[in-house]
Amino acid sequence: MTSGAHNEGSTLAHYNRLAASYDVNWTHSPEFRTWMLGALRARLAPVQGERAMDLDCGTGLYTDALVATERPITVVDPSFAMLSQLLRRAGEGRVLPGV
Numbered sequence: 001m002t003s004g005a006h007n008e009g010s011t012l013a014h015y016n017r018l019a020a021s022y023d024v025n026w027t028h029s030p031e032f033r034t035w036m037l038g039a040l041r042a043r044l045a046p047v048q049g050e051r052a053m054d055l056d057c058g059t060g061l062y063t064d065a066l067v068a069t070e071r072p073i074t075v076v077d078p079s080f081a082m083l084s085q086l087l088r089r090a091g092e093g094r095v096l097p098g099v
Contacts, residue, residue: 012078015058019081022059023089033061040065047071053098060086060095067094074098 018026028036040062044052052066057075059082066073067090076098077083083097 015079016081019059019079019085022082022085023061036062037065037068041068057086058082060090063090063095072096 015022044065049071051072051074053074053076054060054063054066055076057063057077058079060075063073063075063086073095074097075083075086075095077086087095087097
């Protein structure tokens with residue numbers, strides 16, 4: 001039996017293929033994204049200096065809600081291609097890739 005990570009037809013392979021265009025093709029309207037980021041900030045009630053983690057973060061569309069709180073954020077995603085998009089957009093030092 002092979003792991004899904006090694007199967008070309010796997011979900012992981014699918015997201016690796018989508019990564020480069022994911023933010024363009026799979027995002028919601030700017031209004032929805034603004035609403036969702038605000039809702040996340042309000043629900044998380046961030047405290048400065050507190051750590052956060054975004055599991056299954058993908059390209060980080062909602063990681064921005066955490067980045068705006070100026071706290072250390074660890075991001076984890078099984079797709080290295082999706083995670084690479086987030087790291088490229090977020091800039092150095094803004095997020096820490098988990099292992």
